[in-house]
Amino acid sequence: MQGIILRGIGGFFYAMDDQGEVHTLRAQNKLRRERMKPLVGDRVEMEPGTGEEDGWVLAIHPRKNQLVRPPVANVDKVLVVAAAASPDPDLAMIDRLLVNIRLAGIQPLLAVTKADLNPENAREICRQYARAGVSPVAVCAPEGRGIPELRQALQGSVHALAGQSGAGKSSLINALYGLELETGDLSRKIERGKNTTRRCELIPVSGGGMVLDTPGFSLLDTPLMEPEKLKELYPEFAPYEGKCFFSPCLHAHEPKCAARDAVAEGEIDARRHGRYVEFLEETKKRWKERYG
Ligand SMILES: Nc1nc2c(ncn2[C@@H]2O[C@H](COP(=O)(O)OP(=O)(O)O)[C@@H](O)[C@H]2O)c(=O)[nH]1
Numbered sequence: 266m267q268g269i270i271l272r273g274i275g276g277f278f279y280a281m282d283d284q285g286e287v288h289t290l291r292a293q294n295k296l297r298r299e300r301m302k303p304l305v306g307d308r309v310e311m312e313p314g315t316g317e318e319d320g321w322v323l324a325i326h327p328r329k330n331q332l333v334r335p336p337v338a339n340v341d342k343v344l345v346v347a348a349a350a351s352p353d354p355d356l357a358m359i360d361r362l363l364v365n366i367r368l369a370g371i372q373p374l375l376a377v378t379k380a381d382l383n384p385e386n387a388r389e390i391c392r393q394y395a396r397a398g399v400s401p402v403a404v405c406a407p408e409g410r411g412i413p414e415l416r417q418a419l420q421g422s423v424h425a426l427a428g429q430s431g432a433g434k435s436s437l438i439n440a441l442y443g444l445e446l447e448t449g450d451l452s453r454k455i456e457r458g459k460n461t462t463r464r465c466e467l468i469p470v471s472g473g474g475m476v477l478d479t480p481g482f483s484l485l486d487t488p489l490m491e492p493e494k495l496k497e498l499y500p501e502f503a504p505y506e507g508k509c510f511f512s513p514c515l516h517a518h519e520p521k522c523a524a525r526d527a528v529a530e531g532e533i534d535a536r537r538h539g540r541y542v543e544f545l546e547e548t549k550k551r552w553k554e555r556y557g
């Protein structure tokens with residue numbers, strides 16, 4: 266029988282089968298000998314328990330992708346959450362998140378929350394990412410604005426939300442799926458967070474998908490990469506690839522660069538391009554110093 270791991274705790278795994286039934290399982294010795302630890306999101310072959318007996322995870326299907334913090338596998342989409350205000354968004358950080366999500370083999374999406382607090386900024390951020398392949402949506406969770414669009418974009422997928430603390434991730438999950446995850450101000454959460462275990466759990470939602478409930482998501486450290494790779498993680502450059510005078514062209518300072526022309530024409534957002542150039546310089550520096 267097949268299942269998907271929703272949660273793991275203290276050597277027990279909770280897996281949901283095709284009928285939506287949840288089984289308590291332990292990992293078979295064979296897996297432990299092979300040091301194969303089931304992760305949340307793993308598709309597994311399982312033997313359900315009988316009566317009082319727990320069942321077994323027999324095998325783990327090959328993973329489509331895998332993250333370290335939180336330890337989770339097979340995420341289809343990550344919805345990056347940036348607030349239009351309170352806290353002010355750090356767009357360089359958002360760019361990095363998007364790059365790292367793509368590098369992990371996951372489709373990123375963007376929600377600009379708290380649009381009610383600063384509608385003009387929400388529009389402006391959506392404009393900046395219009396061609397970034399993230400289908401940006403402005404959201405106001407309390408009023409339900411943007412919720413149907415996001416629900417549709419996420420439908421049927423295994424997805425997670427990432428972004429700054431206080432950006433409105435838990436409020437958004439609640440608005441999307443009628444859940445009651447804890448929301449609130451940061452200081453209260455830090456106080457309480459000391460004693461609560463860091464949970465990481467897949468929650469089945471209407472529409473056939475699953476949302477990952479996790480207090481944190483560390484996708485901020487970009488792995489070492491060749492500078493030429495970075496532009497491939499910016500979908501807005503794709504239409505201009507191969508049309509520049511130089512080949513390869515990094516679309517930064519090169520003359521007769523089709524992508525830079527597109528920036529001048531307003532087809533590629535100038536601020537997003539500016540941050541790309543900064544990120545590129547840093548990537549070059551790290552690459553040059555990689556052995557030192
Ligand atoms: N005005 C407004 N406040 C929001 C919105 N979404 C969330 N908030 C508030 O922002 C604070 C942080 O939200 P929360 O969902 O806990 O953020 P998280 O840390 O990213 O999970 C809470 O006080 C929410 O009530 C929104 O769309 N508009």
Ligand SMILES: [Mg+2]
Nearest residue numbers: 434435447448
């Ligand atoms: Mg939260």
Ligand SMILES: [Zn+2]
Nearest residue numbers: 509514516522
């Ligand atoms: Zn170029």
